[in-house]
Amino acid sequence: MKELISKLKGDKGIWSFVALLALFSFMPVFSASSNLAYMNHGTGNTISFLFTHLAHIFMGFIIIYAVHKVPYHYFRGISKFALPIVWILLAFTLIKGTVIAGANASRWIKVPFIGITFQTSTFAFVVLMVFVARYLSKKNDVPMTFKSSLWELWAPVFVTLMLILPANFSTTALIFAMVVMLAFVGKYPLKYIGFVIGTGVVFLMFFILVAKSFPDSRFFSRVGTWTNRIENFTTDKPDEDIYQIEQAKIAIASGGVYGLGPGKSVQKNLLPQSSSDFIFAIIVEEYGLIGGLLVLGLYLLLFFRFIVAAHKTNSLFGKLLVVGLGFPMIFQALINMAVAVELLPVTGQTLPLISSGGSSIWMTCVSLGIIIGVTKKDEEIAEELKNKERRADALQKLIDKQLEEEDAFNEDYALANDYSIEDKAANPMNAVLNK
Template identity: 70%
Template sequence: MKRLIGNLKGDKVIWSFVALLALLSFMPVFSASSNLAYLGRGTGNTLGYLMKHLGHIACGFAIIYFVHKIPYQYFRSISKWLLPVVWIVLAITMIKGTVIGGANASRWLQIPFVGISFQPSAFAALVLFVFVARYLSKTRLKKIDFVESLKELWLPVFITLFFILPSNFSTTALIFSMILMLVFIGNYPFKYISIILGTGLLLLSFYILVAKAFPDAFKNRVDTWESRIESYLNDKPNEDDYQIEKAKIAIASGMVYGLGPGKSVQKNFLPQSSSDFIYAIIIEEYGLIGGLGILLLYLLLLFRFVIASHKATTIFGKLVVIGLGFPMIFQAMINMAVAVELLPVTGQTLPLISSGGTSIWMTCIALGIILSVTKKEEEIVQEFKDAAKREEALQKLIDRELAEEDEVEEVYSIDDRANNPIQAVINK
């Protein structure tokens, strides 16, 4: 175990928080999966879902380990070449996407001959964040030309978002807002950001108008978006009210200390109890203390991302940590806000805690890249320490040689006085 921990490089505090969140996920997932087990198999046995979640977490940590061993600079060029591949996969998902876990959107792609379902939008977000960080680090020291940035930066961004938008508005909005935050931090001119924001809103409005005018022309979820927003703003009943009401009952039942592990009642009624609404189940079973504890862990992880970004030795490294770390925490806040009805239903999972392979694995890839950045900083610090040790050892060697020379000269001086008669008379 000590040898294994010794092979884990990078920020040990981030490793610790990630491991703690993963460990804390097992009991809520095990408890919340009972309704899925009952509906899927008719037995109510959640052990299979627990083992599946264990497998996802184990694969996730293997991903973190192997990714954090790769020098993070390699992802700089990889992101550019992966974008066209992402577009192709997203286009296939738009045409042949499948529905999984009771969600009413075709966001998953079934991998042939493997039997694994994959959500391409999560992977597209990772590639896009690294791509934006690459562009910002490349243009950091020169004046940005807006027309050129439209071609090199914003055209790829809007193409990617166009493929994600029809089936997943919340993910599209999250990615776009995080990119705007990233370019603002990366010193992209604010007046250009305002133009891009306005353009994005105009394109979204145009998409909604076309979808409303030609509802059968292509797959879209505009009616679902409208229903959720109207329900949130005007208390108008819709299909999501059932989940919200059950989540509110779960939170109210938990009170301060909770009902206890595995004693949730609303897990049997919430369709997405192990994923989108797992935070409500956590509060029901572990109370306000458990809910605030999870929130605190994410905030501490955010604080550690800020420190890691500050310590990074390159602009690209700083932007990558921000671009991959902040969306992770922001997604967690959205999930919690939905559970307590501060936001309309979005479908965002709770990173590292909610069940689901794609969500866990994409989060782990992001964490691996962040840890690779912190690993490089540690290597540089270690190189300085090694250089200082070598310099200190060399100085000690020189001091010892000088001391030995002084001793030899002193011996010769004593011998010369002893053998010199004149000096002997003077001494006498």
């Protein structure tokens, strides 16, 4: 185990907090999967869901390890060529997407010959953030104009968002907000950022108006769900989302300070998506306020490590990668928790590294692998500088030693030459030797 840990490069704090979140996830997922186990006349056995989650987490750590070994600047070029592939996958998802785990939106595609499902929007998010970081770091040394960035930056961003929007508004809004945040961090002109935000809002309003004009279209089927969720959040209108929120609040209230105990949740049998979207409510019910604060604290500590990593990174591209890929994980976690306590309307965002799911965990691990790869490169640079300093110190000590030996030799030589004839004559031994 020590040998394995020694091979892990990069920020050890990030490794530690990610491992703690992943380890903690097993008990809540094992407990909260009971409603899925009873679906479609199931037996209620959650062991299979536990092993599935274990496989997803194990594969996720393999992904982190593999990705963090790749020099992070390689992703600069990969994102440019991966973006058109993302568009194809998103378009295919809109047309042929499937529904899984009781979700009410077609956001997944089945991978041929393997049989696993894959949420394409999570892959699109990672690629798009790397693409934006690439552009901002490339243009940092030259003045940016809106005309030049319109086609190189914002056109690809809006194409990606338009392909995600019809099936997943919350993910679209999160990605757009994170792109804007990254543009601000990358010193994109504020006046252009304001114009981009305004354009995004206008386009969203236009999309909703068109959807209202064609309510029977499959392409606009999710718009009614969005508006209902906002109305339900602001009113007491009975609806499925209100039912979920009410059950989540009952679970949180039942947990109290110390919780009911692992596996003793009652609301897990009544709360839809209890192992994914509303798993935080089950955590608080079983582990209490202390467990909920512990989870929140781990995410905040991970956020702190992301800030430290971004501050230490010398490369602008590396800084933008850490911000663009790391910060959204924390914001997604906060959104998930806020939904559970009814601070936000239902969004469908999962709790990173804790909620059950395959592609969401794996794409989170890809992001973590890239971030750790950035910190690994910084450690390698720092270690190289230390080695250079050690070599310089050793060389200086050798030079100083040689100089000292040379000075000692010169002193002895000078003393030998200064031993004059008069001194030799005055030596009593010379008289003896002369006889």
